[in-house]
Amino acid sequence: MKGSQATMVDNEKDEASSLNTQWKNSLTFKFTIVQFVVAVLIIASSIWLIFSTEKKHHMDTQLSLSQNYGLAVIEQLQQVTSKIETLANTIGIVGETYRGQDEVVKELIPSLLDIGERHRLIAGGGIWPEPGMFGREKARNSFFWARDNHDEFQYLDSYNSADGPGYHQAFWYLPAKYFQDGHTHWSKSYVDPFTKEVMITASIPMRADHSFIGVATVDIALSGLDKRFEFSDQNPLSKGYILALDSYNKLLADPFDEANTDQVTMLGQPLTKLIQKYPQLAPIAERIGVMDQAFSQQIMTSPAYRPEQLEKVLTQTPRDERERLTTLINASIKGSHSKASIVTLELDSDPLFNEPVLVSILTMAQTQWKIILVTPLSSLSQQANAIALKIGAFLLLAQLLALLILFVFQHKLFIRPIFQIVSALQSGNLGRLELDANKRQDEVGQLAKAFIARSNQLEIAYASLDASNLALEQQLAMQQLAQQELENKKELINSLLNASQNLICIKDTQGCYSLVNDKFCEVMGIERSRVIGMRDADLYPSRIAEIINHHDRIILDSDQAQSFEQPMPTVHGERIYLITKYPIKDKDGNIIALGAMAVDISSLKAKQAELEQTIKLQTARNTELKQALDAKPQPKQQEDVEPQGIDQFKQIELAQEAILPQMLHQLLRQELQALEQIFILLRQLDANAIDEVHLDQFTEALTTQIDIIRHGQSLISADLTDIRATVADRFLQDLVAMLAPQLAAREVEVLIDCPHHLTLPISPWHFLMLCHRLLSNSLQHAFPDEQAFNRPKRLTIGVRYQEEVLTLTLRDNGVGISPERLDKLSHALANQDDARGSLININRWLKTQFGGSLSITSQSAQFTELVCELPLDKA
Known part of the structure; x- marks a missing residue:
């Protein structure tokens, strides 16, 4: 009793130990790891999203806000410029209306100029008549008022002085002639020679009876315009500054005046001068240059004025400003008042902030002024980081709390019940599992009941399934193997039939065709669908059909394969074929069909x-x-x-x-008969009697034999035509392929050196005799069987045809010829004596047949080279 209790205690300890050692594979541990990985991924992705995507979004928002502020600045400037243009138009109307009434003009214009600007924006203005238009007695009759130190407008007559070129040659006067009525020409920034004020002039053309009579102007002081760009209290980004440039890229606003220690203002100075002082701003100048170039190309694609039409005004303009002035004049005619374009770039450093800044360049379409908004990136980054941290902390806490709640409920509702079911199944305690299943009415209880029912059913079904599966697997394997072998046999037979250059057909015992290959249909000129099921009498003339039937009866009576020569009608006329016929039998030895293979021997x-x-x-x-x-x-x-x-x-x-062709014919005939016997054996063998290895060997041998016969037949049948010409490279390839078994037996590699598609005016039969004799001589004498070689054996055949002379060269790297024997052989070749030998016979044949010659050079144990020269007449 004590021993039994001890055993039970030990079993419980072993089971507990087993459960404890498997904690790494438990579902609880895996779900915990999965939850942890999911939590890490969620937190990491949230942090990445907050500190990258959201930060970028905030930066884009701030950038948009910054650009919108720049557009607001442009809108304010456009209101100012519109007032100035309206004022200039009003002064021009006064000049056109009261031309010649000087007192009225002097009374009206000062009151128009005094519009109550609190920043002394308007520095002056007036009317500038064309010489002779406001009275012929005075060539210069301008009406100009300038603001004095007491902010009062004083009339100045200095421009009417006869000294100097006169105001009608000024850069703010001449371009206005080419502007339409109501259009304003905004000049470049300059220093007035009399008031010494840095200003920019808005010029309006005046016309009477469609004739130009002068210009009305309003001068804007840059010192007053500069105060409108001080926006530190209005900027929503709280930091940054504005650079403003006129249409000629001169400074309209100087944000660096407080930083200048030399108290020299930059207003009216070119941007290049500011770049010299602050090289960090060089990328801004480069980008502005690109913008100006693009604007010029856009306007000058279809200009209203050609350069020669503007020659008068361009001669008075500095060379570096002529292209810009031409573009501005044409732009005013075309009316390029589109929405302000915006270009954004980043600088690594800034003169005021010494940190990376964001630069937005906006162009006023009406005046072609450029507003450059510079904002430090640190302020944007700090605000973005602050928002990202707040959102990130909230999301992180919310995700951690959600994951914790999910883990607790998942463990209680899902993991622990499954663990209990697994424990009961592992211990085989189905009673406890059934008890737990009855207590639960949810899906877990239904799962436990399903496990119990399935467990009982599976125990019954497993035994019968094992036996059935084993039998089915064996049967299926045998069927698949038999099906695969059948498909291989079928593919093999079809490949052999269609690849063969011989005519192949099969007829049943009633004389009806049941199979023909592609070559049969091609030669006979009959489609396969018309041949199958037909008899010889339906396809051939009665004379030929009677011969074929007679041969068929011989095969059926003798029960053996035999060969016959008989005529056959083809698409090329009647030809003589060597036909080998054989009986086809079933496994019981009964003849079920007749097979035939035919080769053209005409x-x-x-x-x-x-x-x-x-x-x-x-x-x-x-x-x-x-x-x-x-x-x-x-x-x-x-x-x-x-x-x-x-x-x-x-x-x-x-x-x-010359009997050699007949011998070659006999050789090919014997090889063809051997091939046919192989095919007969293949049809007679049972499919189960050939394994895969023997089948591959049989297929390789059969393919090689067919290739040799095809090349040999191509060489022999080449002389059938009346064309006495030979394609040298193709001919030599067929010859080497036909001699492949002999070359392989002697381990000799043949190289062909011949121009592609070289056509020779020589009979293919004569060329075959010459090349075959030379190759046979070299194989026999250059590489004797009794001598071993420590280098690859090579034969090189070279063919050249120049000036109606065929040169055939055969060079080997064999044993060579000794000097004494070479001298005797050369003497015999040169003197045409009665000596015997293969080379002497070839030389004699060349001399008699073509008037050609054979020469030989050799070096013992190095090489031997044979050179045949044949004079050939193309005619």
Whole structure:
């Protein structure tokens, strides 16, 4: 009893130990890790969002606010410029209306100029008549008033002095002539020569009876205009300053006057002078230059005035300001009063703040003045960071609290019940699991009940499923293997049939075609759909159909494969084919079909007949020659006959050597028959009798044999046509492919050096005899079997055709020829004596057939080079 209790205690300890050691794989631990990772990702993404996206959004908002303030400044300036333009137009109307009434003009204009500006904005103004227009007695008759030290407008007659060029040549006067009525020309900033005031002039043209009679002007003091840009109390960013430039990029506002220790104002000075003093602002000048260039290109695409039309005013303008003046005049005519454009850039440093700043450049379309708003980035960043920190802290606390609440409820409602179900299933205590399931009415209780029901069902089903699955897997594996082998067989047969250059067909025992390959349809000129199911009598003439049926009966009676020569109608006319027919049997040995493979031998038959006729003629001539020698002629006559007889003997010998094509035909025929026998065996073998390895070997051998036959057939059939020409590179490739087994047996690599698509005016048959003899000679003598080589064996065939001379070069890296033997061989080739040998026979054949020659160079154990030269006539 004590032992049993001890065992139970030990089992409980082991179970507890097992549960404790598996805590890393427990669902509680995994969910805790997942919750922690999710919390980290949420917090990290929130922080990133706050300190990047929201910060950027705030920066963009502040930038928009800054630009809007710049637009507000422009709007205020446009109100001022509109008043000035209205005032100038009013003065111009006074001048046009009271021309010649000097007292009335002098009484009205001062009252118009005094509009109560509190910053002394208007420095002066008046009427500037064209010479002779307000009275011919005075060439200069201006009416100009300037503000004095007591803010009163005083009449000045200094411009009417006869000294100097006169006001009608001034830069603020001449351009106004080209402006339309009611349009204002805003001049560049300048220092008035009489009042010494830095100002800018608004000029309005005056016209009477459509004639230019003068200009009405209003002068704006830059000192008064500068005060309108002091916005430290109005700027919503609380920091920053404004730079203002006129249409010629001269300063209208100087925000650095308090920082200047030399008390020299920059008003009216070019921007380049300010850049010299503060190089940090150089990027602003570069960007303004780009803006001005773009504006000039836009306006001058279709100008109202060409440069030659503005020649008078341009000659009085400095060279560097002529292009800008031309653009402004044309812009006023085209009416370029669009919305102010905005360009933004950042500077690494600033003269006032010594920190990165944000620069916004706005252009007033009406006056082409530029308002440059400079705001330090530190103020924007501080405000953005403060907002980001507040939002970030709130979001962080809210997310942490939400994750904590989620973890507690998830653990109580989901993780712990699942852990209890898993514990009960692991311990096999289904009773406790069922008890817990009855207590709970939620999805967890339903899950526990489903586990109990499924557990009982699975125990019953597992036994039957295991046996069924095993049987099905075995059956399925066998079926898949058989199906795969069947597909491989089918693909193999189709590939062989359609790749073959021979005619292949199968007929059933009733003589109906059941299969034909692509070559059969191509040669016969009949579609496959028309052939299948037809008999020979339906496709061929009765004479040929009778021959085919006779051969079929021979195969059925003999039950063996046989070859026949018979004519066949083709798209090229009637041709002679060598046809091999064989019976196809089922696994019981019964004939179920007849197969046939056919190769065109018309060229071989024609060549054979030609050679037989040549041999007969040479035999007759040989007989006549022997009879002439037996007659014992006179010595002198004998001297004349003997060389001729020798030549005739040589010709006879060459004719006999020409039997090589017939031998080559026999060789190809034997290879074709061997191929056909292989195909017959393949059809007769059972599919289960060939494994994958043997099938691959069989396919590779069969493919190689077909390739050799195709190249050999291409070489032989090349002489069928009447065209006496040969494509050299393609011909040599076919020859090397046909000799591939011999070259592989001797481990010799053949290289072809021939121009692409070089056409030679030589019979393909003669070219074949020459190349085949030379290759056979080199394989036999350059690489003897009894000598070992420690370098790769190579043969190089070179072909050149220049000035109607064919040069064929064959160079090997074999054993070479000794000097003594080389001298004897060269002497025999040069003297055409009765010596014997393959090279001498080739040389004799070249001399007799083409009037050509063969030369040889060699070095023992290095190389041998054969050079054949054949004079060829293209005609």
